[in-house]
Amino acid sequence: MARGNQGRAIFADDRDRQLWLETLEEACGKTGWRIHAYVLMANHYHLLLETPEPNLSAGMKWLQSTYTNRYNRRHRVFGHLFQGRFKALVLDGSEPMYFQVVSTYIHLNPARAGLIRPGQQKLARYRWSSYPWYLSRKAPQWLCRERVLGSLNLSPEQRRGYAAYIDARVLELGIKAGRKELEKEWKQLRRGWYLGGEKFREELVRRLESAVRGRQRGSHSGPARAAHDQAAAERSLAAGMRALGLKARDLGQLPRGAPEKAALAWWLRQKTTVPLAWVADRLEMGHPSRVSQAVGRIRTRPGRRLRQFQRILCQLEDKMTK
Numbered sequence: 001m002a003r004g005n006q007g008r009a010i011f012a013d014d015r016d017r018q019l020w021l022e023t024l025e026e027a028c029g030k031t032g033w034r035i036h037a038y039v040l041m042a043n044h045y046h047l048l049l050e051t052p053e054p055n056l057s058a059g060m061k062w063l064q065s066t067y068t069n070r071y072n073r074r075h076r077v078f079g080h081l082f083q084g085r086f087k088a089l090v091l092d093g094s095e096p097m098y099f100q101v102v103s104t105y106i107h108l109n110p111a112r113a114g115l116i117r118p119g120q121q122k123l124a125r126y127r128w129s130s131y132p133w134y135l136s137r138k139a140p141q142w143l144c145r146e147r148v149l150g151s152l153n154l155s156p157e158q159r160r161g162y163a164a165y166i167d168a169r170v171l172e173l174g175i176k177a178g179r180k181e182l183e184k185e186w187k188q189l190r191r192g193w194y195l196g197g198e199k200f201r202e203e204l205v206r207r208l209e210s211a212v213r214g215r216q217r218g219s220h221s222g223p224a225r226a227a228h229d230q231a232a233a234e235r236s237l238a239a240g241m242r243a244l245g246l247k248a249r250d251l252g253q254l255p256r257g258a259p260e261k262a263a264l265a266w267w268l269r270q271k272t273t274v275p276l277a278w279v280a281d282r283l284e285m286g287h288p289s290r291v292s293q294a295v296g297r298i299r300t301r302p303g304r305r306l307r308q309f310q311r312i313l314c315q316l317e318d319k320m321t322k
Helices: 014-031 056-075 096-107 146-150 159-173 176-191 198-212 222-244 248-253 259-271 276-282 289-300 303-321
Strands: 034-040 044-050
Touching: 014 034, 014 056, 034 096, 034 146, 044 096, 096 146, 096 159, 096 176, 159 176, 198 222, 222 259, 222 276, 222 303, 259 276, 259 289, 259 303, 276 289, 289 303
Parallel strands: none
Antiparallel strands: 034 044
């Protein structure tokens, strides 16, 4: 996905939206990409795409720079249109469930943004998404519908089945409890760097570490560096939790200000470069300011239990450095 520079619109009208789709079609011809879902919003877009060749960065650079040039030429303006580099999240394509989650998130964007009224208007009335094509007999050659439909055990001919599924999700959005459940399901999409199981994450980390080995951290930027930092933080957190005798479920059961969480927050801030927001979210501590408070507490007035947990983590540090 990518956003407009400073959150501004990337489409002035429907002709711009059509121009973007034409540019995407050209990009697919050049790269061999398979597009499984897309949506164009006012100031951003989402793509669920598959890259048979390792050309994501090159293809995205061409797509965004070419569209920017065409947009600027059409409107007789200059300058950047997009807010820096695109953001990419890697998903495990071998598991149909992840295709279902991501494509649903993409197709429901207009409903989430209030562009249609759940229960009163059909989502298909929003033209600038791949969803209407899923209900049509024909679709552009570059749009591949089989994987998304297959994730729901539907064939390309079962268009009504997919419409019924999406209609149900739209209605869920209109109900407070349903929306809360969907937002929980989509949390990793918005904040994570991958979508898959533990084995998939381990394989990504292995490949990432192999790619950055022997190169300076500064030579990597954006999502790659963030992914590397978060992977390192996950390893440190797992080691710290084992040392303190904690299980993953314990994080949700302990109070936000629990000494165990304060010690782990201090541990992660000592050993990693992930931001406060990541630590707060991962430890379920609420607002990021709680992480700063926890680190300050451990330095000024830790208390007996907090000192005990800190000592255990320091001993773990000694073992890891030997």
